Amino acid sequence: MLRVYVNGEARDFPSPLSLAQLITELDLPPARIAVELNRTVVRRGDWSATELNEDDRIEIVHFVGGGRS
């Protein structure tokens, strides 16, 4: 098993796991989200080729209504 942290939550997945597979496993709509791996943005086109490692920290964001803080 592979333990990674997604949006601050510990999650276990069968290894190996790519970023694209993680998005699929989490059942997230891939349109209009953005992903950061260990504080660096990973472009959509690179998700499939990006293999995750133990203790990786992933942030997945989308947009919400808001004017300011």
Added chain:
Amino acid sequence: MKEKTPESSRESLMIAGRAFSSRLIIGTGKYRSYEEMRAAHTSSGAEMVTVAVRRVPLDRSSESFLDHLDPALQILPNTAGCYSADDAVRTARLAREALQTDLVKLEVIGDQTTLFPDNEQTLEAARILVKEGFIVLPYFNDDLIMAKKLLDAGCAGIMPLAAPIGSGLGVQNPANLRIMREQLPDATIIVDAGVGTASDAAIAMELGADGVLMNTAIAEADDPSKMGLAMKLAIQAGRLAYLAGRMPKRLYASASSPLQGVIK
């Protein structure tokens, strides 16, 4: 009386070479329903709306908020909720990746009670983002020196506050805005935060702002659609009054009618 520069007297709001015919930018938060938000966006005539970046919830399916916006609107992602330059830079990079836009409303907050900006962290983040090719519009305290530093850093425009975010207090320091306008005639100045009602927006424009950004004043109105229209008209009126050049203020009366020929 006032110097009218080519930039500040143009018909359109210019941001990094892009022209917007509406000088009103509005937020997308606090509306009671998506329908109400869309109605307010339409009546306001705004061409640009700002959206926030947040973690995707993992335990429930989430629809894309962006699907509720008119696709014709220019989306201005913001870094609302960031308390450090580092967080704001990361948030801006994520927004750019998701939306494929270089525009960002930079916001680095310094304090939870007032939501006042952390000017030092804002400047640091602005410098990094400009280097990375972002079109940076920073929210900051209404301070001329800070405005100059942000513009020197390469920001495409500046967004001084009128009053605390969501306070609806209106322009608290009209002199600061006027000084900023006069000293920075070529800068794009968009008053951000603190507008409560239409007259507040008109005052900001009369002081020479190029535009106004607001959220709560429209979203928390009893009828956001009507307030959206009120803001549109106020901004047009304020802009016209600025361009028209107001009369000087006097302490005493000055009759409009001739003194000669009054019956005795």
